[in-house]
Amino acid sequence: GQQLNQSPQSMFIQEGEDVSMNCTSSSIFNTWLWYKQDPGEGPVLLIALYKAGELTSNGRLTAQFGITRKDSFLNISASIPSDVGIYFCAGQLRETGTASKLTFGTGTRLQVTL
């Protein structure tokens, strides 16, 4: 099945550093979501974006919906050890009467060192 392209695939950072990751698609979506997944657990929703160009924050997290509707970005400021995990972007094409299934990215594995 289709998977969106996420970069970087993995990153090692030090506590306190800022982190940036992005997600690109060959097709457009009208919703972008960012999830975090810990080992052995299901994805947990971090941020949802509903409008092209939208910039939304959730605590230390900030995400943007690209104006082309084919990409999205996630920034984490002042990283802490509990930010460790795999971050997934997901695109959604919401249309009345159809399934709002999610198309996920390949994931960015984040590891934070003290």
Added chain:
Amino acid sequence: DTGVSQDPRHKITKRGQNVTFRCDPISEHNRLYWYRQTLGQGPEFLTYFQNEAQLEKSRLLSDRFSAERPKGSFSTLEIQRTEQGDSAMYLCASSPGQSPLYETQYFGPGTRLLVL
């Protein structure tokens, strides 16, 4: 706990056996989704229910897979004659189903299947 729950959390089976997983969505959520996640990949869509009606199935869902949501509440996913390639995490998600424009999906903890 009022989140999505899945049972069992782990399942080990021998090739050729049948397995069944259960998902209980968030109360009053009308939409229920099943996804499959293999190691190192993001989840992939399998199928979707609006209340008790199964409205869409992915090509990933072979004839050996069947999903039901008989009363529009909990759902089951059955895999018949399991194969080693079925080893994966099976995730369930639910959403309110009240607005076509704002449908956030909330995931359960998943069932990890290992086929020997």
